[in-house]
Amino acid sequence: MPECLFCRIIAQEIPAEIIYEDEQAVAFRDINPQAPVHVLVVPRRHLPNLGAAQAEDEDLVGHLCAVAAELARRERIAKSGYRLVANVGPDAGESVHHLHFHLLGGRRLTWPPG
Ligand code: AMP
Ligand code: ZN
Numbered sequence: 001m002p003e004c005l006f007c008r009i010i011a012q013e014i015p016a017e018i019i020y021e022d023e024q025a026v027a028f029r030d031i032n033p034q035a036p037v038h039v040l041v042v043p044r045r046h047l048p049n050l051g052a053a054q055a056e057d058e059d060l061v062g063h064l065c066a067v068a069a070e071l072a073r074r075e076r077i078a079k080s081g082y083r084l085v086a087n088v089g090p091d092a093g094e095s096v097h098h099l100h101f102h103l104l105g106g107r108r109l110t111w112p113p114g
Pocket of ligand 1: 005014016028029030031032033040086087093094095096097
């Protein structure tokens, strides 16, 4: 799916600061960071968003969350705290239609979110 921005990043057709890769997942820094740590954790396989995940994708989604938790430790925000966000649909502001979790931390995050 070459027209998908994140598929192109995963294929290394578009540069990104990739900080983690395994067989199922890739993580890279957000180009427009909203916090000192802002990493996107994505599946290698194209899935439009969390709402498109099927029962057989549960292990993959769990793996993405586990990778995010590991990256929070590596980025040294595990103790201070962090947020894991998946924007789904227009009200959430989903703009790239390839499933991704935002890992945000390194500053106090407000709640409720905007
Ligand atoms: P969302 O709005 O949840 O779909 O998030 C998409 C995210 O992708 C935004 O935070 C963008 O800043 C980020 N983004 C867009 N293009 C790139 C890129 N080329 N490299 C890294 N992050 C990007
Ligand atoms: Zn894609």
